[in-house]
Amino acid sequence: MDQYKHSCPHCGHQIEYTQDYCGKSTPCPLCGKSVMFPAIPPGGFRKKLQIAKPAPPPKQKLQFKLGPMLSAIFTFVREFEHWRVVGFCLIPFIVIALGLVAARAAKRHQEANPTEVRPTQPQVEAGTWDKMEELTRADQQMPAYVQAVRTAKARVDLAVRTRDALHNTYRGQNLDTASFQLVMARYEAADKEVNNSQQSLNATRQLFNQAYTKYQGLGGKVDYQSQLPP
Numbered sequence: 001m002d003q004y005k006h007s008c009p010h011c012g013h014q015i016e017y018t019q020d021y022c023g024k025s026t027p028c029p030l031c032g033k034s035v036m037f038p039a040i041p042p043g044g045f046r047k048k049l050q051i052a053k054p055a056p057p058p059k060q061k062l063q064f065k066l067g068p069m070l071s072a073i074f075t076f077v078r079e080f081e082h083w084r085v086v087g088f089c090l091i092p093f094i095v096i097a098l099g100l101v102a103a104r105a106a107k108r109h110q111e112a113n114p115t116e117v118r119p120t121q122p123q124v125e126a127g128t129w130d131k132m133e134e135l136t137r138a139d140q141q142m143p144a145y146v147q148a149v150r151t152a153k154a155r156v157d158l159a160v161r162t163r164d165a166l167h168n169t170y171r172g173q174n175l176d177t178a179s180f181q182l183v184m185a186r187y188e189a190a191d192k193e194v195n196n197s198q199q200s201l202n203a204t205r206q207l208f209n210q211a212y213t214k215y216q217g218l219g220g221k222v223d224y225q226s227q228l229p230p
Contacts, residue, residue: 004041008033135218142215142224145208152201153229159197163190 005014013030023039170183205228212224 002041006035006037008035010035131218135215135220138211138215138218139220139222142211142220142222145204145211146224146227148204149201149208149228152197152204155197156194156201159190159193163187163194166190 003016003018005016007014008028008031010033011028011031013028015026015028015035017026017037019041021037022041023037025034025036027033028035166183166186175183208224208228215224
């Protein structure tokens with residue numbers, strides 16, 4: 001039998017005891033005072049209760065026998081009496097399936113061989129497109145004619161102002177011969193510039209009138225005449 005040791009709480013003397021004295025008291029052999037041994041010895045009981053678990057039953061493998069299964073299926077198919085009803089019920093699904101297959105095949109064929117779709121062109125009279133293109137070019141050129149007339153008119157206005165300012169400067173003055181000749185030369189140059197600029201304006205207006213008449217003949221609707229300077 002195993003022996004254990006326990007210290008006396010009064011004098012500290014080591015007392016040996018066995019399992020039979022667990023939880024009991026005895027006088028200390030040294031001091032004579034009562035000593036209570038622990039109910040469970042140091043380290044606990046060495047033997048523990050073990051419950052044996054029953055072994056699980058062996059698993060049974062499912063075995064499929066092909067022969068009997070095929071025989072049962074064949075017997076069911078042979079003895080089934082409502083195949084005609086099943087056939088009638090399956091007809092709509094078969095038709096739908098065939099339609100889907102045909103549509104998919106047509107789509108694949110169309111993707112593999114795309115058909116070129118040509119836009120329909122409106123029927124127009126011969127020469128209409130040429131006339132429209134000519135009108136477009138004329139419509140693009142007319143602003144340039146308008147700007148040319150404005151530039152020529154501005155040149156005329158500047159020449160006239162320069163001439164008038166020159167006359168106003170020397171009007172009523174007594175000049176010597178040299179100064180008089182110089183002023184007269186400036187008068188002549190100013191008058192010449194007025195005449196040249198006026199002729200240029202007249203020619204530019206004539207070109208504008210010709211282009212504008214052609215533009216209106218082509219069907220132009222923009223009033224470029226009103227955009228000219230007075």
